[in-house]
Amino acid sequence: MHMSDALVSAPVALSADAVAATLLVVSIAKISRQKQLSIPLMGVLGAFVFAAQMINFAIPATGSSGHVIGGILLSSMLGAWGGFFTLTSVIVLQCLLFADGGLLALGCNAINMAAFSCLVAYPLVFKPLFRADSPFKRVMTASVLASVTAFTLGAVAVTLETTLSGISALPLGRMLLFMVPIHLIIGICEGVATAFVILFTRSRDPELFMHDQEQPSRHRTIEAFAVAALVIAASFTLLASSAPDGLEWSVERTLQGELTLPSTPLHSSAEQIVEQTALIPDYNTALAGVIGCAVLILLAWIFSLVIKQNRDEPKS
Amino acid sequence: MSQNLERALLGLDRAFRPQAKGMAREIDPRAKLLVALTFLIAMLSTPLMDLGRVAAWGIPIMVAAYISRADYFSLVGYSLLLLPFVALIGLFNILYEREVVASLFGIAVTKGWIMALAITLRGIFSVQTILLMVFATGIYPLCGAMLKLRIPTLFVAQTLMIYRFLRVLLIELQEIIFATQARSAGIKRYPLRLWARIISELLIRTIRRARTLDMAMRARGWQGDVPLARQQYVWRWRDTLFLFAWLGVVAVVRFIRL
Numbered sequence: 001m002h003m004s005d006a007l008v009s010a011p012v013a014l015s016a017d018a019v020a021a022t023l024l025v026v027s028i029a030k031i032s033r034q035k036q037l038s039i040p041l042m043g044v045l046g047a048f049v050f051a052a053q054m055i056n057f058a059i060p061a062t063g064s065s066g067h068v069i070g071g072i073l074l075s076s077m078l079g080a081w082g083g084f085f086t087l088t089s090v091i092v093l094q095c096l097l098f099a100d101g102g103l104l105a106l107g108c109n110a111i112n113m114a115a116f117s118c119l120v121a122y123p124l125v126f127k128p129l130f131r132a133d134s135p136f137k138r139v140m141t142a143s144v145l146a147s148v149t150a151f152t153l154g155a156v157a158v159t160l161e162t163t164l165s166g167i168s169a170l171p172l173g174r175m176l177l178f179m180v181p182i183h184l185i186i187g188i189c190e191g192v193a194t195a196f197v198i199l200f201t202r203s204r205d206p207e208l209f210m211h212d213q214e215q216p217s218r219h220r221t222i223e224a225f226a227v228a229a230l231v232i233a234a235s236f237t238l239l240a241s242s243a244p245d246g247l248e249w250s251v252e253r254t255l256q257g258e259l260t261l262p263s264t265p266l267h268s269s270a271e272q273i274v275e276q277t278a279l280i281p282d283y284n285t286a287l288a289g290v291i292g293c294a295v296l297i298l299l300a301w302i303f304s305l306v307i308k309q310n311r312d313e314p315k316s
Numbered sequence: 317m318s319q320n321l322e323r324a325l326l327g328l329d330r331a332f333r334p335q336a337k338g339m340a341r342e343i344d345p346r347a348k349l350l351v352a353l354t355f356l357i358a359m360l361s362t363p364l365m366d367l368g369r370v371a372a373w374g375i376p377i378m379v380a381a382y383i384s385r386a387d388y389f390s391l392v393g394y395s396l397l398l399l400p401f402v403a404l405i406g407l408f409n410i411l412y413e414r415e416v417v418a419s420l421f422g423i424a425v426t427k428g429w430i431m432a433l434a435i436t437l438r439g440i441f442s443v444q445t446i447l448l449m450v451f452a453t454g455i456y457p458l459c460g461a462m463l464k465l466r467i468p469t470l471f472v473a474q475t476l477m478i479y480r481f482l483r484v485l486l487i488e489l490q491e492i493i494f495a496t497q498a499r500s501a502g503i504k505r506y507p508l509r510l511w512a513r514i515i516s517e518l519l520i521r522t523i524r525r526a527r528t529l530d531m532a533m534r535a536r537g538w539q540g541d542v543p544l545a546r547q548q549y550v551w552r553w554r555d556t557l558f559l560f561a562w563l564g565v566v567a568v569v570r571f572i573r574l
Contacts, residue, residue, distance in 0.1 A: 004442060031470070041527070047480075052515050093482075099446040171412075200512065205520065
């Protein structure tokens with residue numbers, strides 16, 4: 001996911017640098033206030049992530065390979081800002097040592113890899129689901145959902161940065177279609193790998209994951225699933241087939257052609273109503289997935305509130 | 317895998333101190349960092365369709381490689397290794413931009429081809445710029461320059477700490493990989509679970525080392541300062557001359573049509 005300087009224009013790169021620098025200053029301020037965090041521990045964990053990123057693992061059934069980013073892993077041990085700070089310095093060093101990722105594109109890379117994994121996916125998805133004593137399934141769920149969220153957001157950001165820079169002639173939608181599925185697979189692999197590493201490390205040194213542990217409330221868990229559901233809904237709809245669904249396919253086969261509506265007044269007025277009331281007429285988009293998910297989450301929340309209110313009311 | 321690790325170790329050793337010889341080595345690291353950044357900004361702001369001008373950025377890089385006595389062909393080789401993703405994006409342009417803009421020996425040249433070439437050249441040149449800057453300066457002096465340019469000390473200390481432990485860790489990782497390979501009867505692809513175990517083992521060793529180091533540093537009364545901060549960099553006339561000469565070169569390539 002390292003972006004080269006060649007893929008960004010100067011204004012986009014400098015804007016991203018400014019955003020990343022601001023986040024870095026905030027992270028330094030936050031870290032300085034945390035007494036228990038040690039620079040050597042962050043340094044050595046950073047070196048570990050640097051080394052771990054050199055291990056490429058094969059992605060099943062794709063013939064390609066990926067490597068861990070390590071944002072969720074770092075954050076689980078150092079906290080969100082500690083993880084962001086450490087991962088950003090890893091990215092800087094990778095740029096200087098191997099020219100992996102551009103010098104001007106450092107800001108883009110810090111946002112795409114460090115900010116999305118440590119400052120978005122970790123606090124919103126991983127942290128509410130994970131506890132130091134969570135069982136295997138919960139650790140796995142938290143890691144996979146958080147990693148998929150981080151990778152998907154990163155892939156979308158890479159696409160937007162490249163498109164805004166005017167580098168690629170590929171339309172935004174098609175580039176997303178190309179980028180997101182690959183990163184979804186890498187995200188799942190990273191999530192599984194992160195979960196195994198956390199489980200193995202926790203079995204040997206449980207204290208590492210004890211920092212800022214708080215009892216995850218039910219609300220935080222629901223929020224985590226909601227964020228992950230939104231991201232996954234947006235990304236998986238890109239994988240949706242453009243071929244007709246089962247019913248359309250069978251109707252087409254039966255009628256030897258596309259089903260046409262009869263031109264009765266009832267049909268045409270019904271069609272008009274549907275057209276006027278449809279939120280997204282062209283529903284086969286990532287936006288439809290996000291809106292559908294958001295509406296469902298909202299309805300579920302309202303429904304639960306109503307049930308809670310009814311339950312809490314004293315029975316007369 | 318082993319090749320990657322060896323490449324990394326070699327890169328670490330080389331990047332430690334400046335490798336350039338002569339004048340390029342003596343110039344203040346701040347001047348070199350500023351020149352590299354200006355060069356990259358100017359190059360990336362060159363329109364993709366201005367292929368001649370994009371290609372012209374290769375000339376100052378060749379001159380810089382000559383001055384610092386770097387092996388230009390190994391620079392080219394290394395920069396090609398990092399190109400696949402950039403080239404892929406360029407390839408899409410060939411498919412999508414089919415407008416014919418020129419004709420070369422009777423062969424129609426489309427806008428997509430020019431954009432793809434320009435993107436590839438930008439990729440090669442930007443990698444070469446970073447490599448040359450590190451070749452001429454070295455990581456430690458570069459971190460010193462970052463401190464003098466008011467980059468927060470904590471960030472520089474952290475970057476140096478990572479750099480310091482990388483070598484130790486890579487050797488540890490090499491040992492673990494070697495031991496795994498010795499037990500795996502020639503199998504080269506390991507399942508994800510095994511990779512997770514390898515990484516975890518490395519992490520456990522790493523943390524033990526970090527804790528020992530942390531205690532030792534606290535016992536010594538370390539306050540988070542970096543020895544580099546105490547190093548005196550003296551800005552001389554030749555540094556000013558170097559900076560303005562290169563800024564002039566950048567301005568000529570960017571703005572003047574030769």
